[in-house]
Amino acid sequence: MKKFLAKRLSGRHSSLWASFLAIILTLITASALLLIMGKNPLVAFQSFLQGCGFLPKANYGGGSGMLSDLFDFLNYLAPLMLAALAFIAGFKTGLFNIGISGQMLISGFLATVLVGYNKELSAVVAKPLVILIGILAGGLVGALVGFLKFRFNIHEVVSTIMINYIISYLTGFFINNNFVNIMTRTSNVCSPASRLTWTNVQIGGVNCKVPLGIVIAVLIAFVVKFLFDKTSFGFELKAVGLNAQCAKYFGVGVGKSIVFSMAISGALAGLAGVTYYLGYTNTIIPKTLVGMGYDSISVALLGNSSPIGAIFASVIVCIFQQGANYMSSRVGVAKEIASLITGIMLLYASCGNYMKMIANSYLRKEMDKSSDRKEEER
Amino acid sequence: MSEYIVEMRHITKRFPGIVANDDVSISIRKGEVYALLGENGAGKSTMMSMLFGMYEPDSGEILINGKPVVFHSSTDATAQSIGMVHQHFKLVDTYTVAENIVLGIEPMERKFGFLPWVDMKKANKEIAELSKKYGLEVNPTDLIGDLQVSVRQRVEILKMLYRKAEIMIFDEPTAVLTPQEIDFLLDIIDGLRKDGKTIILITHKIMEIKRIADRCAILRRGKLIDVKNVAETSVQEMADLMVGHKVSFNQQKAEARFRETILDVDHLTVKNEDNFEVVKDVSFKVRGGEIFAVTGVSGNGQTEIADAVAGLMKIASGTVKLDGKDITNASVRERALSGISYIPEDRHGTGMVLDFTLRDNLALREYFKEPFSHKGILNQEQFQKYAEELIGRYDIRSGQGPATIVRSMSGGNQQKAIVGREIEEKSKLIIFVQPTRGLDIGAIENIHRQILQERDNGAAILLISLELDEIMELADTIGVIYRGELLKIAPAGEMSSHEVGRYMMGVKDA
Numbered sequence: 001m002k003k004f005l006a007k008r009l010s011g012r013h014s015s016l017w018a019s020f021l022a023i024i025l026t027l028i029t030a031s032a033l034l035l036i037m038g039k040n041p042l043v044a045f046q047s048f049l050q051g052c053g054f055l056p057k058a059n060y061g062g063g064s065g066m067l068s069d070l071f072d073f074l075n076y077l078a079p080l081m082l083a084a085l086a087f088i089a090g091f092k093t094g095l096f097n098i099g100i101s102g103q104m105l106i107s108g109f110l111a112t113v114l115v116g117y118n119k120e121l122s123a124v125v126a127k128p129l130v131i132l133i134g135i136l137a138g139g140l141v142g143a144l145v146g147f148l149k150f151r152f153n154i155h156e157v158v159s160t161i162m163i164n165y166i167i168s169y170l171t172g173f174f175i176n177n178n179f180v181n182i183m184t185r186t187s188n189v190c191s192p193a194s195r196l197t198w199t200n201v202q203i204g205g206v207n208c209k210v211p212l213g214i215v216i217a218v219l220i221a222f223v224v225k226f227l228f229d230k231t232s233f234g235f236e237l238k239a240v241g242l243n244a245q246c247a248k249y250f251g252v253g254v255g256k257s258i259v260f261s262m263a264i265s266g267a268l269a270g271l272a273g274v275t276y277y278l279g280y281t282n283t284i285i286p287k288t289l290v291g292m293g294y295d296s297i298s299v300a301l302l303g304n305s306s307p308i309g310a311i312f313a314s315v316i317v318c319i320f321q322q323g324a325n326y327m328s329s330r331v332g333v334a335k336e337i338a339s340l341i342t343g344i345m346l347l348y349a350s351c352g353n354y355m356k357m358i359a360n361s362y363l364r365k366e367m368d369k370s371s372d373r374k375e376e377e378r
Numbered sequence: 379m380s381e382y383i384v385e386m387r388h389i390t391k392r393f394p395g396i397v398a399n400d401d402v403s404i405s406i407r408k409g410e411v412y413a414l415l416g417e418n419g420a421g422k423s424t425m426m427s428m429l430f431g432m433y434e435p436d437s438g439e440i441l442i443n444g445k446p447v448v449f450h451s452s453t454d455a456t457a458q459s460i461g462m463v464h465q466h467f468k469l470v471d472t473y474t475v476a477e478n479i480v481l482g483i484e485p486m487e488r489k490f491g492f493l494p495w496v497d498m499k500k501a502n503k504e505i506a507e508l509s510k511k512y513g514l515e516v517n518p519t520d521l522i523g524d525l526q527v528s529v530r531q532r533v534e535i536l537k538m539l540y541r542k543a544e545i546m547i548f549d550e551p552t553a554v555l556t557p558q559e560i561d562f563l564l565d566i567i568d569g570l571r572k573d574g575k576t577i578i579l580i581t582h583k584i585m586e587i588k589r590i591a592d593r594c595a596i597l598r599r600g601k602l603i604d605v606k607n608v609a610e611t612s613v614q615e616m617a618d619l620m621v622g623h624k625v626s627f628n629q630q631k632a633e634a635r636f637r638e639t640i641l642d643v644d645h646l647t648v649k650n651e652d653n654f655e656v657v658k659d660v661s662f663k664v665r666g667g668e669i670f671a672v673t674g675v676s677g678n679g680q681t682e683i684a685d686a687v688a689g690l691m692k693i694a695s696g697t698v699k700l701d702g703k704d705i706t707n708a709s710v711r712e713r714a715l716s717g718i719s720y721i722p723e724d725r726h727g728t729g730m731v732l733d734f735t736l737r738d739n740l741a742l743r744e745y746f747k748e749p750f751s752h753k754g755i756l757n758q759e760q761f762q763k764y765a766e767e768l769i770g771r772y773d774i775r776s777g778q779g780p781a782t783i784v785r786s787m788s789g790g791n792q793q794k795a796i797v798g799r800e801i802e803e804k805s806k807l808i809i810f811v812q813p814t815r816g817l818d819i820g821a822i823e824n825i826h827r828q829i830l831q832e833r834d835n836g837a838a839i840l841l842i843s844l845e846l847d848e849i850m851e852l853a854d855t856i857g858v859i860y861r862g863e864l865l866k867i868a869p870a871g872e873m874s875s876h877e878v879g880r881y882m883m884g885v886k887d888a
Contacts, residue, residue: 030661232751235738249690249722251711347780 006201015304016350017062022302023316026345033340037305038230044331051326052319060159065206075280076196078213079104081314082272083218085224086091086138088266088305090156092228093257094241099145099160100269101293102167107137107270108277108284109171111146113179116278117192126194127129127212134274135267141167142266143259149253156262180286187284196279213275220268224307227264237261269293291339295321298346317342382444383408384429384545389438391424399435406545411567411577413587413608415620416597417818418789420579425597426547427721429578431455436562442545448853456691461538462547467530476502476518504774512569517537527675528559542751547578552586552753554676557846557879577645582819584616586597597622597881614668621819632834634854637666638837640806642688646696648679648686652888657680658862659696664807664838664855668683669829671841671870675882679862680842681723683813687840688720701806714743719800721793723811723842730784737765740799756863761836772798775826790821797825808832811842826852850875 008017030199031041049055053070060066083100090097097103111133115126141163148154175187192199198210228234239247248254276292277284299317303309324338384406389401399421406412414422427433429440431449442458449455452462467480480501489495496811505518514532522530531551538546549566552560567577567590579591587594587608596603596619603619611701618624641664648657657679666668673679685691689710697706705713714720722728730739739810741761744750749758765780774777774794776782784792793813800808810829814822829852833839843849853870858881866873866881 230756231754232746232756233754235745235756239731239742242733243727245724245728246731246742248710249688249720251709251714251730253709378863 001364006359006362006366009356010363013363014356014359015306015309015352017354018315019302019304019349021355022345022348022352025253025348029344029348030337030341031115034331034333034335035147039331044327044333047327047330048319048323051323054319057266057326060206063190063207065204068208069203071203071208071210073318073322074214075209075211077314077318078211078217079272079276079280079294080292080299080318080321081105081217081311082213082220082268082275083292084299084303084310084314085220085307086265086268086272087296087300088303088310089224089268089305090261090326092163092234092241093237093302093306094244095149095258095265097145097160098157098268098297099141099293100265100272101289101291102160102164102304103138103141103266103269104109104273104276105171105284105289106141107134107273109167109175110137111194111278112190112284113174116194116338118194119191121191123193126191130194130196130274130278131216131271136270138270138273139263140268140356143263145266146259146262149262150258164221166291167186168287173235175284175286178309181283184283187286189282190278190297194278196275197282203217206245211279213271213279216271216275219309220271221307224268233260234354242310249347254328258262272296274296282373292312295342297359298342298349301352302345302349305350309343317345382406383442384578385444386425386442387430387439387440389425389428389429389435389440391421391433391435397600399428402440402534402597402600402602403438404602404605405847406576406578408576409571409574410592411571411579411590413521413579413581413591413594414597415581415584415587415594415616417582417620419599419818420597420620420818421600422597423549426578426580428549429455429545430460437637454589456541456543458543459544459549461541461543461545462537463531463534463551465549465553467534469530469533471521471523473522474518474526475516475520475533475536476505478522478533479505479518479540483541505536505540508536511572511725512539512566514566515667515827521652527554527677528556528562528612531555531563532566539848540586543575545576545578547580549580550582551579552581552583554844556882558883560586582620584613584620587616587657593810600655600870601828612829616817622632631830632670632766633668634833636854637836639663640666640701641670641840642699643683643687644699645684646683647694648682648691648703649694650682650691655694656862657686660862660864661696662857662864664840665837666806667833669833669839669852669854670857671840671843671849671855672857672864673843673846673882674859676844676860680859681811682860682862684809684840684842686719687713687807688718688809714803714805715767717806719743719803719805719808719810721796721800721810721813723794723815725796726790730792732783732785732866734784735780735879736776736784736787736795737761739784740765740768740780743803749846768795768798768802771802774798777857790817793817793821793825796827800802801828805837807838807840809840812844813841814843814848816843822848846878848876849851849878858882 022134034041034044046055051069052073056066056297072246086100111130114133115121115129145156145159148159150154170319179187180190196212201208201210228238236252237257238246240252240254244254260340276290299313300310303313320341324335329336382405385590387403389402402425404837416426424433428435431454433454447458457537459567476498481801484496485500487495487497487531502518509516514536516529516532516536517652540879550562555563564586568801571577581587591608593605594616595605615824633830644661646657646660647655650656660683662670674680682691686693689708693706697704700716700718701706702717726732741750741764744764745756749757751757762780769779772794775791776787829839841852856870856878857864857867857872858878860882
């Protein structure tokens with residue numbers, strides 16, 4: 001068993017196995033927590049899956065079914081995947097974009113105000129416009145962060161946290177003054193034409209919300225992969241991320257790379273923002289940053305900072321986040337356990353390199369032992 | 379009482395992947411200068427780190443004065459009167475000499491019976507006396523930050539003396555010194571021996587061993603090859619034993635054939651981040667087929683000259699021309715494309731991306747050109763083909779060929795990769811900064827041969843090195859730099875290494 005794991009962790013697909021192991025360890029830890037609370041972990045995990053439409057529930061309300069749950073899941077998955085890709089785009093260049101929440105919020109806010117409240121625009125114009133505003137708003141904030149880093153040497157973690165607050169309070173102020181719905185205390189809803197999710201679509205006899213964002217997200221994952229694996233621009237960005245001094249030495253404009261990379265990261269965060277605020281929720285809670293911006297970091301790490309890995313990792317994290325409501329009502333555990341599980345997963349995922357290191361040294365010792373044995377036999 | 383003050387018996391030490399010391403036994407007599415000779419990676423430093431308590435041996439035992447000892451830390455070793463001068467000094471820049479020396483064992487007293495108080499006056503006095511006794515010429519109240527490297531080294535020696543060390547380990551003590559400073563240091567070591575101290579000298583410079591050591595242990599690849607009485611052996615024999623095959627000391631150097639001027643540096647001034655002039659009003663020319671060597675004590679502005687020419691540092695004033703074209707304000711990429719290759723001093727930090735594959739690292743100068751990329755899309759097959767070509771041509775050895783992550787390669791092969799990549803550009807000017815630092819003799823020979831070959835092919839070579847031997851062996855023209863100024867430029871044949879050494883110390887009329 002030990003040897004089997006060690007071999008997997010040091011072989012060609014070591015990162016994949018490290019992520020896999022992180023998930024298993026998370027499930028074991030979560031089970032232990034649930035057992036301590038006196039709940040059956042198997043039932044809990046089953047209801048997570050049921051809540052996301054992967055398994056059928058015992059009964060459904062009128063007009064909804066397993067498929068509606070699955071589409072709800074996709075609705076939440078799309079912005080999460082995009083946010084994770086946003087993080088990865090920066091991380092490959094050595095930038096830690098912790099301001100994804102803020103970039104999501106400013107894009108969502110601007111798209112809501114500029115397009116969502118304009119009742120005259122048709123869907124064909126409104127939807128592309130929303131996407132464009134998302135990309136531009138997020139991209140500009142990202143570029144600003146990159147500029148601050150390159151020009152004034154302000155670390156991106158510091159500047160993004162500050163900008164998060166600025167955006168949160170600024171948008172909150174405008175929403176509360178101009179766009180608030182007195183009943184819900186959140187912003188007024190957007191026009192259906194501008195929304196990136198089609199509501200009340202009848203599929204197989206049940207009501208579904210079909211998200212456009214999930215198509216964009218999967219597409220973007222492959223675009224990001226292409227950018228970093230196949231283009232000379234991506235080659236330069238990776239070099240800046242791993243060794244900026246060397247990148248400068250072989251003629252890369254390091255400052256330019258940082259600004260571009262942050263702009264790309266911000267643009268993807270902006271996309272995540274519009275799919276979240278004009279797709280999943282359709283409204284903005286003032287002065288509140290979504291946790292998704294931070295969850296995206298665990299998703300990215302669980303996916304080993306690979307764009308394709310992020311697709312799978314976001315599915316796994318999303319199951320816990322999205323399935324938590326149903327699990328909570330069925331098993332009777334507060335739904336905050338989803339965030340707890342995500343946190344545990346982040347912890348194990350970030351131990352991936354450590355696990356690989358242990359595996360390598362274990363194998364080396366085994367090899368020494370067997371070669372010693374051979375020598376003795378001789 | 380045993381005949382030997384230090385005995386290390388059957389010492390074996392393994393690190394992941396390598397055996398640093400394999401069943402090595404050495405015995406050192408009281409009052410002798412005992413040298414450990416070997417190439418980089420032969421296991422000399424590991425051996426002494428165990429004697430100084432920084433590592434524990436996997437097997438074997440250490441005896442001091444005939445009694446077995448086990449060291450868990452260097453504190454244990456210090457308690458047994460062992461001291462060590464590391465290659466990189468362990469001193470606090472903002473403290474005075476005396477404060478550094480007493481650090482950790484401050485002479486404490488109680489003022490008014492209770493107030494703890496460090497008696498610096500007493501420490502200063504004691505240290506001044508020690509310094510005088512051994513001719514170290516160190517002023518206890520100077521700040522370390524203001525002192526030259528050679529003086530800092532003597533502070534380290536004082537530190538051992540103050541701690542009453544009887545056994546003193548020197549790790550490559552002459553690597554950073556000028557010839558005059560080396561003479562001075564060897565005299566000090568001689569004085570220490572006369573005073574009855576036992577000296578262990580780790581070095582790969584055989585001439586120094588010949589001058590000062592009584593006995594010499596030769597290590598190769600972790601194994602003890604031989605122990606020689608220095609008086610009864612020759613430099614040639616020690617060199618052969620160290621390397622394991624016959625060594626030729628001099629490269630075959632063809633007569634220089636100078637061509638037209640390639641690099642023309644005129645009144646160059648460079649400022650560092652603190653706006654301090656690190657290079658002051660420097661002018662020189664390098665012709666095709668010429669090796670122009672800049673030498674000086676470390677930190678006198680020589681690497682900044684290289685960085686300024688290659689475009690990594692901004693030029694404050696003056697001009698740099700390459701083949702008649704003004705490149706003073708050109709970008710790094712423009713300079714590289716107009717014909718500058720650069721082998722940087724810091725091969726890990728600057729020369730390569732350690733987490734990239736060898737294939738990617740070999741393409742750093744080419745990846746953006748056809749056929750390596752077409753309209754911004756990389757052509758991986760070309761990367762692979764180019765890497766295979768260079769690996770063959772420059773004999774770059776690695777675990778998995780082009781797909782090897784460079785971090786896992788040996789220093790010598792990393793340097794081969796950088797040198798190969800830069801030479802392959804067929805540039806008009808090739809800048810070498812410390813091209814052989816930390817490499818073993820075989821690799822050094824190899825790189826020296828390549829430098830000479832490029833020169834004979836007509837390239838202009840700007841060589842910057844701290845190794846005076848290297849400069850004397852390769853240079854056609856020598857420029858000596860001191861505090862950012864080129865004090866002297868002369869054809870190599872017209873200056874002896876001692877003259878060069880005097881200019882390195884800042885003496886203008888040597």
